[in-house]
Amino acid sequence: MNDIDKIMNAIKLAQNLKMELRHSWLSNGRQESVAEHTWRMAFMAMLVAPYIKNINQEKLIKMIIIHDLVEAIAGDTPAFNTLHETEAKIQKEQMEFEAALKIKNILPQKIGEEIFNLWLEFEKKETYEAKVANALDKLEVQIQHNEANISTWLEIEYEMVYKMSKHVNFDSFLNQLKDIVEKEGEEKMIESGIEVEKYKNI
Template sequence: MDLTRLQQQMSFLLEIDQLKNVLRQTYVSDRSRRENDAEHSWHLAMMALTLEEYANEKNINLLHVIKMLLIHDLVEIDAGDTFAYDNKGYEDKDEREREAADRIFNLLPENQAAHIFDLWEEFEARETPEARFAAALDRLQPMLLNSITKGASWQKHDIRKEQVLKRNAQIAEGSKDLWEYAQAVIEDSVEKGYLKV
């Protein structure tokens, strides 16, 4: 056993436990508190397992999708969660996240760090069928939580229907079926007064 390698892996695993402390703007389904990034990543992995059949590309590599979903927000340990509708926050988001990736991923042995970097960059680029499906789920999940919580986060930040449609249109790149469903959720949320026009 290579104890140096094992210690690097353990350091990484203990470091990423901090993801549980990164709060998102979205509330958990009972509206009792805000969701954390670790919960978000777990929920996305479960969505991939459950909704794989709705990916635009058939026979996608599901394990690859799940890997991307589990690592895509690790950078937020350092960079923080940038709220989806925070235009100012997006001005330096890429730079903050790149610096975080360099620090956090490089805790791992070199070969594993390179693999995690590749997965993260693939997710961000959305150029593969797996990345497009993963990104679609990443957009769909907070919208579903907003719907079930009667628009808790939308209302707190005065978010409008047009913003939600624009933000989530990329779901169609990974799943036309899930985008059709998402649009119905948005319309239903407007009708129920959870989301302003």
């Protein structure tokens, strides 16, 4: 198979992200796709990059574009499914690693290796770009929850409003953004009669 056919196969595979639904709902009551989440994360990266020192914006946006690509094969697993379940987390990681290898092997070697390495870097969350991408991932998810009707939230998502700090505390601008997102989530819960204090220190 020549390179252009391999590239076309990967493009067709990526359509799955348009059809793979997340446990997030839009403000109009429609369920969100993985592709929509990824798009807004990339847009957020473009907007915040000027305020983050020493960030490689091209690498950051590439990493975001492919960070959930494995879900085209493995499907989406909501974060709360693995929050307190070690076995479920290990299983998810294994499924996604195998999917990443499949995607790598679908593509021409050089492109496949770049995508695979970017995905691994995101998963390890050790480099600066990976940390920023991870922070934007968590922030975008909460922003989307804040925009949705609170009837779509599970109780564990009340708790997750207060779990963003560890993902953003390395950067002051992202921390300020987190404070706004957290405040909006908290206000949404209070308006719905939820006792927020019991969820703050879980």
